[in-house]
Amino acid sequence: PLSPASSLPQSFLLKCLEQVRKIQADGAELQERLCATHKLCHPQELVLLGHSLGLPQASLSSCSSQALQLTGCLNQLHGGLVLYQGLLQALAGISPELAPALDILQLDVTDLATNIWLQMEDLRMAPASLPTQGTVPTFTSAFQRRAGGVLVVSQLQSFLELAYRVLRYLAEP
């Protein structure tokens, strides 16, 4: 496999790691509030609803340590963040208590997506055009937005866990 970070600046990787940690903290804050305010504490209780909503998932297959393909991995990282940016946007109107936490999470996800994209552009790794957010489910009730929030943030945390490991691996001196 490609030796890690042969072409990625260390400061870029350290910033990404810092941003991922921030987004994880933002996500945890939102999960705490969803549990406290709306008694929606466990994603496992919402699997059926998740199926019916048809929430898309983001893959990081090009980032596996056995077959790390840097351009493909960065593309998937960026594409996944754009997907979650869209999903979080669809949760707008979730509830007055949660709106501030959702806004910060969305801003931080957008910031990280932009950083990765700009770095890919600088390294001539970026595809010709920005990926679209793809089809995003419509949440038709307040309950669906909150339940959707639990599912989306839970998936985002798993995605970030993987991303963090990849970025750490790439940042190894």
Next chain:
Amino acid sequence: ECGYISLPAPIIRLGDPITVSCIINQNCTSLGPESQIRWKLDTELQPGGRQQHLPNGTLQSTITFPHFNYSRALLSCCLHWGNGLQILDQAELQAGYPPPPPYNLSCLLNLTTNSLKCQWEPGPDTHLSTHFTLKSFKSRGNFQTQEDSIPDCVPEDGQNHCSIPRKHLQLYQNMSIWVQAKNALGTSTSPKLCLVPMDMVKLEPPTLWALEPSPEVAPPQPGCLRLRWETWKPSLHIEQKCELRHQPQRGESSWDLVGALPSRSLQYELCGLLPSTAYTLQMRCTRWPLPGRWSDWSPRLELTTAQQ
């Protein structure tokens, strides 16, 4: 949708019965005879849901709460699935009371802010978000017929007072004022207050000063005190009468009162007191002969009578 709860009303009267149903669609999951709908109130599983398979293949459960005693609760419609429960819909249920009529409505005209401040008692908690509005209109003689309407005065959240600004007032004309309380379960109004704003003027207390002894004036007689006072500046245009009360600082004697004093005196001599005794004096004033409210008593002035 996977499943949805239908409520007869999101807000009911505390203690009333309520029957709620939840319908689960086939497209959500395969609904066999063993499928079991369960209800949760906040996090507590609730016994007693009546379940039936409907002709169109959907599954419906109905549950009745004979006396719903929660001011706010989160109802979840769940389905046994695998070895756990799946939440398919939630609904927030609130219960409380229609608003009781507000009471003890009273108003004061504030000459500094030039506004009519009214306050009231909201009555017992309704457990529901209740909005109060101070309503009023100008009327001629009998306070009944509305002539000019006055914009509603909406208090800040949670406040039980509101101030009608000067530009909406005619200070010397009759006015009908009342408070309306409104929440999801109903509306009520306080008894009407009929008043003339200027008659509700509440004055700030006058200011008392000791009279400095001066060479041109003979010292006061034993058992006498000299003082002067002036009413509160913004009320100089209002004819007033004032009352002076005094009592020896020591001992338990009650206040003595000197009534019907003018609203301003450059020099006043109070006699008939015990000689060389320390006295406390206070004054208050009211609009007079036109109606008005007594001001609070002024800060205390402490003077000692001349020796024998």
Next chain:
Amino acid sequence: ECGYISLPAPIIRLGDPITVSCIINQNCTSLGPESQIRWKLDTELQPGGRQQHLPNGTLQSTITFPHFNYSRALLSCCLHWGNGLQILDQAELQAGYPPPPPYNLSCLLNLTTNSLKCQWEPGPDTHLSTHFTLKSFKSRGNFQTQEDSIPDCVPEDGQNHCSIPRKHLQLYQNMSIWVQAKNALGTSTSPKLCLVPMDMVKLEPPTLWALEPSPEVAPPQPGCLRLRWETWKPSLHIEQKCELRHQPQRGESSWDLVGALPSRSLQYELCGLLPSTAYTLQMRCTRWPLPGRWSDWSPRLELTTAQQ
């Protein structure tokens, strides 16, 4: 109109000359040869008005102030009439300076409010109402080319700071920021600041605690202290390094410094100190290895070293 003043400009530069004229119409009053126009500056009569009867029968007076040194003055055009002066028109004249370029522009990223707070020095008083606006744009590499504009940040009146809200920021991208000052006499801009918001993060100080002696752990060696610390919670996601400074409470010795400490330690032993001596300790942290600002020093922790 009876008469009117015409000014070349309502606001001029302090100390500049200005010539003002006043024209009085016949329809105002019969304007005989003896009619005399007089000028007042605020309440002071001004000598030196040059008066002439115009062909159309109007009367004109012109006055020149060689060096107008009032930041604000009221000019009155008057006419001798009977045994007094009649004021026929007034004009307000202001004088001051164009705004100097604001300087010392600096910004800090506040992690609690998530906003970028910038402050600046306005420079000497211009005597005129001067408005400051914080302007900025996002730019890629070289800070020159503007990519996304950011809405102007308008400070509250009289304030020399403004906070750009999080939603307008990209915390990890280059940004150009400057201040524009504007009044009636001109506009100026501060030097441009080029920064990455996240590199301007100012951390709150960490918190120091003494380590409670516990049976499982041997007491500290003479001349040693045990403590623990934790960084400010909103910065937990930021990799940091910290510095610990300590000095005996008594005496004049300066601070000793222990550098490059981790941002969190559950148990730290500081040795090499004087035994049974009371010490004062403080810690500060900064984002590291990524750029950042040092936090202030933490509140003091007072500990005494073990005896010999």
